[in-house]
């Protein structure tokens with residue numbers, strides 16, 4: 001459903017120009033959950049913002065369901081890392097979730113119903129009338145996820161969605177992501193710098209190099225389901241994949257013999 | 261509440277300070293430290309102030325001043341907020357009008373009243389015009405800077421759901437700027453009252469607190485009434501200001517609550 005070919009992006013021009021993306025090729029099939037990992041500053045957010053239409057890349061092609069991304073695609077939602085800045089503090093949680101549905105021309109009643117349903121799916125059925133700043137960080141990120149879910153996007157982009165929460169909450173949110181992906185037939189692109197997370201959550205892990213970013217690895221994750229925070233992480237395939245991804249991220253030759 | 265706890269209350273503390281000052285002034289006056297034609301006794305002023313509250317002529321003047329005040333402020337908000345939003349969202353236009361703003365803003369507005377007297381034959385128009393000129397600045401500046409400080413992540417979030425620039429302005433930029441605009445309006449309210457009374461004092465005319473003061477100054481016991489009218493002007497300033505503060509607290513609880521979290 002998503003096709004990226006030879007995508008490049010350079011910030012600025014002249015001597016201070018910085019090439020963040022150095023020719024990315026990527027295809028994502030419908031319903032896939034693809035994790036993108038890469039070193040800090042490699043251009044992961046740049047890639048995501050290009051797909052979301054928030055930034056016009058300097059070169060290359062992105063097509064969504066066959067149509068080139070020129071503006072912001074219609075059925076796409078983004079979950080940002082910074083939930084406290086991404087949620088609107090002057091609105092209740094329910095209003096935050098239902099606001100984007102105005103774009104879909106839904107009636108107020110429909111919007112209220114969709115918002116309540118999405119909040120229930122993320123386990124926040126009773127928080128609708130609260131304000132975002134009255135909730136914990138993990139709960140706020142759940143609200144962002146509910147907002148994206150209510151919108152029913154065919155493509156969900158998440159930029160380090162769990163980067164600002166504690167380890168326990170992070171695991172809960174990873175499991176929530178695995179749970180909700182099954183609810184609607186969503187394609188998910190999740191950016192993370194956490195190697196374990198990419199293997200635990202993804203069907204596929206795509207590794208980017210340092211800037212200018214290129215795809216240096218594309219691994220299929222075949223772990224027995226359903227995934228479980230304890231057992232999956234102990235599984236020998238998980239350990240092997242984690243090592244492979246780790247070596248790719250650090251730029252170590254993948255041909256180096258693995259210890260296994 | 262113990263005495264110590266009472267002292268910690270700001271309102272109680274302030275009231276105590278004012279009462280002490282008034283008592284000292286009364287004692288000094290009675291002791292003959294200054295003549296009563298220089299400064300009337302506190303008790304006389306208090307009596308006159310209370311008296312004015314029932315004086316129909318004075319109340320009409322208060323109504324006239326407050327009418328000019330509210331119309332002037334309303335016009336200023338109606339014109340300046342959209343203007344600030346426009347300038348704040350179009351940096352290029354802002355850059356071109358910036359020198360003009362920097363030139364006009366420091367002109368003491370009271371100094372423009374004589375010019376305004378020539379331009380506006382009608383007293384109410386005159387007051388509204390000078391109120392507008394003086395009180396547009398805090399609103400304009402706060403709107404422009406508030407808009408500049410809107411969180412880019414918030415704007416981008418709405419944009420990513422496919423909302424256009426106008427929707428982003430209306431649904432994100434305006435609400436997040438609103439607390440700053442409100443502060444600008446409160447400051448403008450204080451300025452507007454000063455300008456309304458100043459215009460009445462300088463332009464003469466028949467109604468308004470300023471006109472009342474001028475009239476009182478020509479009567480033999482006028483001093484007492486002038487001071488009492490001034491006290492009322494002060495009370496109006498304090499009351500309108502606290503009404504604005506109260507409204508801000510209620511409307512923008514999210515703003516203070518979130519700032520509290522960040523602090």
Ligand SMILES: Nc1ncnc2c1ncn2[C@@H]1O[C@H](COP(=O)(O)OP(=O)(O)OP(=O)(O)O)[C@@H](O)[C@H]1O
Pocket residue numbers: 011012018020038039040041042043044045046047193211
């Ligand atoms: N608006 C911009 N102008 C100029 N340079 C930018 C801009 N945004 C990002 N960059 C640069 O482009 C590079 C890639 O940035 P990007 O945010 O895409 O990286 P990232 O992989 O998401 O990093 P992180 O893991 O820290 O989130 C960085 O070196 C960054 O400094």
Ligand SMILES: [Mg+2]
Pocket residue numbers: 044045046159160
């Ligand atoms: Mg990033």
